[in-house]
Amino acid sequence: MTAATTASTPRPHARFLSITRLFNRLALPLAGTRVLPLYGVIHHRGRHSGKHFTTPVVVRPVPSGFVIPMPWGERTDWYRNIRTANGCVIRWKGRDYTMEQPEIVDAGDAGEAFDAMQRKGIQRLGIRQCLLLHHQL
Numbered sequence: 001m002t003a004a005t006t007a008s009t010p011r012p013h014a015r016f017l018s019i020t021r022l023f024n025r026l027a028l029p030l031a032g033t034r035v036l037p038l039y040g041v042i043h044h045r046g047r048h049s050g051k052h053f054t055t056p057v058v059v060r061p062v063p064s065g066f067v068i069p070m071p072w073g074e075r076t077d078w079y080r081n082i083r084t085a086n087g088c089v090i091r092w093k094g095r096d097y098t099m100e101q102p103e104i105v106d107a108g109d110a111g112e113a114f115d116a117m118q119r120k121g122i123q124r125l126g127i128r129q130c131l132l133l134h135h136q137l
Helices: 003-008 014-027 077-085 107-113 116-124
Strands: 039-045 052-058 060-062 065-069 087-092 095-106 129-135
Touching (some): 039 065, 039 077, 052 065, 052 077, 065 107, 077 087, 087 129, 095 107, 107 116
Antiparallel strands (some): 039 052, 060 065, 087 095
């Protein structure tokens, strides 16, 4: 990670982060199912511990794979785990997809994956980066 990337990555406020953690615990049982199609579940392994983790995230399909908005940028553990492993498994709409080649893209370049209202929300939240994951061949 470069100094420029680190400097431009937003830092979450502690209160908002705790609300996010609470939401994640509540959303996890429904994320990845047809009931909550905006959310998927990332299955990844800790880069140091090797422990298995599940993380609910907004996920949108694109022809090559999936796009995930990154409100916290490249500082999240789930992103660093995926980058280190060069992939993960995403559960979306009840199916598991093996993904590889994580790639950071500008949120504006990922626009085709989101409808107009979702793009506006991404802009308002100040999300500048998305993670593009490619289907494993």
